[in-house]
Amino acid sequence: xxxxxxxxxxxxxxxxxxxxxxxxxxxxxxxxxxxxxxxxxxxxxxxxxxxxxxxxxxxxxxxxxxxxxxxxxxxxxxxxxxxxxxxxxxxxxxxxxxxxxxxxxxxxxxxxxxxxxxxxxxxxxxxxxxxxxxxxxxxxxxxxxxxxxxxxxxxxxxxxxxxxxxxxxxxxxxxxxxxxxxxxxxxxxxxxxxxxxxxxxxxxxxxxxxxxxxxxxxxxxxxxxxxxxxxxxxxxxxxxxxxxxxxxxxxxxxxxxxxxxxxxxxxxxxxxxxxxxxxxxxxxxxxxxxxxxxxxxxxxxxxxxxxxxxxxxxxxxxxxxxxxxxxxxxxxxxxxxxxxxxxxxxxxxxxxxxxxxxxxxxxxxxxxxxxxxxxxxxxxxxxxxxxxxxxxxxxxxxxxxxxxxxxxxxxxxxxxxxxxxxxxxxxxxxxxxxxxxxxxxxxxxxxxxxxxxxxxxxxxxxxxxxxxxxxxxxxxxxxxxxxxxxxxxxxxxxxxxxxxxxxxxxxxxxxxxxxxxxxxxxxxxxxxxxxxxxxxxxxxxxxxxxxxxx
Numbered sequence: 338x339x340x341x342x343x344x345x346x347x348x349x350x351x352x353x354x355x356x357x358x359x360x361x362x363x364x365x366x367x368x369x370x371x372x373x374x375x376x377x378x379x380x381x382x383x384x385x386x387x388x389x390x391x392x393x394x395x396x397x398x399x400x401x402x403x404x405x406x407x408x409x410x411x412x413x414x415x416x417x418x419x420x421x422x423x424x425x426x427x428x429x430x431x432x433x434x435x436x437x438x439x440x441x442x443x444x445x446x447x448x449x450x451x452x453x454x455x456x457x458x459x460x461x462x463x464x465x466x467x468x469x470x471x472x473x474x475x476x477x478x479x480x481x482x483x484x485x486x487x488x489x490x491x492x493x494x495x496x497x498x499x500x501x502x503x504x505x506x507x508x509x510x511x512x513x514x515x516x517x518x519x520x521x522x523x524x525x526x527x528x529x530x531x532x533x534x535x536x537x538x539x540x541x542x543x544x545x546x547x548x549x550x551x552x553x554x555x556x557x558x559x560x561x562x563x564x565x566x567x568x569x570x571x572x573x574x575x576x577x578x579x580x581x582x583x584x585x586x587x588x589x590x591x592x593x594x595x596x597x598x599x600x601x602x603x604x605x606x607x608x609x610x611x612x613x614x615x616x617x618x619x620x621x622x623x624x625x626x627x628x629x630x631x632x633x634x635x636x637x638x639x640x641x642x643x644x645x646x647x648x649x650x651x652x653x654x655x656x657x658x659x660x661x662x663x664x665x666x667x668x669x670x671x672x673x674x675x676x677x678x679x680x681x682x683x684x685x686x687x688x689x690x691x692x693x694x695x696x697x698x699x700x701x702x703x704x705x706x707x708x709x710x711x712x713x714x715x716x717x718x719x720x721x722x723x724x725x726x727x728x729x730x731x732x733x734x735x736x737x738x739x740x741x742x743x744x745x746x747x748x749x750x751x752x753x754x755x756x757x758x759x760x761x762x763x764x765x766x767x768x769x770x771x772x773x774x775x776x777x778x779x780x781x782x783x784x785x786x787x788x789x790x791x792x793x794x795x796x797x798x799x800x801x802x803x804x805x806x807x808x809x810x811x812x813x814x815x816x817x818x819x820x821x822x823x824x825x826x827x828x829x830x831x832x833x834x835x836x837x838x839x840x841x842x843x844x845x846x847x848x849x850x851x852x853x854x855x856x857x858x859x860x861x862x863x864x865x866x867x868x869x870x871x872x873x874x875x876x877x878x879x880x881x882x883x884x885x886x887x
Contacts, residue, residue, distance in 0.1 A: 356382035397551035426490025437558035469527030496583030613645035628736035629755035658733025665712025679804035690744035737812035754816035791838035
């Protein structure tokens with residue numbers, strides 16, 4: 338049989354797997370090959386190639402390949418924990434959320450995670466890697482899969498599959514340990530050399546390489562404020578009985594969604610009120626600096642915070658840092674020659690600081706407006722003077738970076754980091770990446786307000802993420818307050834808006850694989866109408882119907 342790899346022909350006697358072909362071309366790739374793309378379809382390496390196939394390979398440096406590596410190490414961890422404890426129901430770990438390059442896993446049931454347990458699990462993982470044991474995949478009838486996972490004490494998977502439309506479920510097996518994962522796996526454990534386990538809080542942190550450096554294990558980057566915010570959201574979900582997508586689907590079927598919406602919206606309002614109270618208790622604060630990544634709900638949050646500040650007798654004034662953009666012809670460009678509107682140099686930092694210092698000194702300042710059509714800053718006679726009760730609510734991606742407000746006294750600033758930090762899991766071993774929720778939010782809003790297709794949104798997303806990594810995430814721990822804008826039910830609402838947009842992406846489009854992945858992900862959720870959402874909900878910023886100008 339003959340196949341083509343990147344246009345070059347290779348001949349083999351008899352049937353051959355993609356893994357065998359990958360070994361013949363690995364020298365042409367800078368990083369470890371983990372998946373194949375054959376005739377436009379992603380294939381796991383243990384599958385057999387078809388005669389005449391056109392093949393290219395994905396490595397651990399590609400996003401899909403990197404996710405495959407992380408997913409495989411996660412199953413390796415669960416198998417090792419099972420071996421150490423003797424049974425799946427005695428070794429239950431839940432993959433909670435990511436902190437930097439680490440995945441935090443917490444114990445379930447009576448499992449105690451300490452240094453001795455972590456060392457035993459790490460040692461067992463290394464043994465399994467040395468043994469190069471295969472990951473096998475089999476399609477089980479859904480009823481049989483439910484019975485299988487029930488026998489292993491995995492009620493979360495049993496619950497999830499009750500809502501599965503298909504008749505079969507793909508189940509992975511590693512040396513007698515069965516599990517379900519949303520995505521692909523490497524062929525065997527011998528591929529999984531790069532990982533580390535670190536005891537952390539009451540659980541452990543699974544450290545994984547980045548796609549940029551797939552052969553280097555990063556150090557643990559402790560982000561205590563971020564961890565606390567995620568932990569708080571997770572525990573709240575557990576308190577109301579919604580830990581996984583299966584729990585959420587149960588609530589919907591029981592007719593409890595309307596009450597759930599009201600309860601969580603009230604919780605968010607309470608947290609916004611608490612932040613406003615903290616600001617009001619600091620008499621020297623005149624500048625509330627709000628920053629967060631794309632589609633975190635900054636605009637709606639700013640409006641709702643302003644309302645809460647008014648209840649404390651303050652007079653908030655919104656300021657958009659975008660109005661301090663330098664003129665378009667002075668905007669820096671990135672490596673691709675495109676305008677880089679997300680770097681600090683795209684802002685007239687000097688003018689911003691001058692105006693803010695003048696306001697702080699009691700002077701009247703004419704405030705600028707940026708004309709995005711002409712690409713120039715304009716002055717239209719809009720003046721502002723700060724009185725004793727006046728306070729500025731400033732929204733912009735550089736709000737947490739002190740270089741943005743270098744001239745302002747520290748005590749005059751109150752920094753808020755806002756993000757959509759997803760704490761809901763598909764099941765106990767399949768987390769929902771925070772970036773997926775934000776991407777779906779942005780996709781729905783882009784299509785509704787800007788006429789941008791889902792394909793364009795997906796294309797732009799890596800560039801957006803790079804900007805966040807450079808300009809926002811490094812400063813999040815400096816915030817005085819963190820606010821999680823995620824609503825536990827929101828993916829059920831976004832599903833009904835996002836699915837038609839994703840289905841419009843064609844098979845020949847480069848964004849097709851990502852669209853297909855997101856559609857499979859949304860298939861876990863039951864869709865619900867947005868009619869019960871309050872008109873001040875953060876989700877309204879994306880699906881429409883907000884009482885604010887967003």
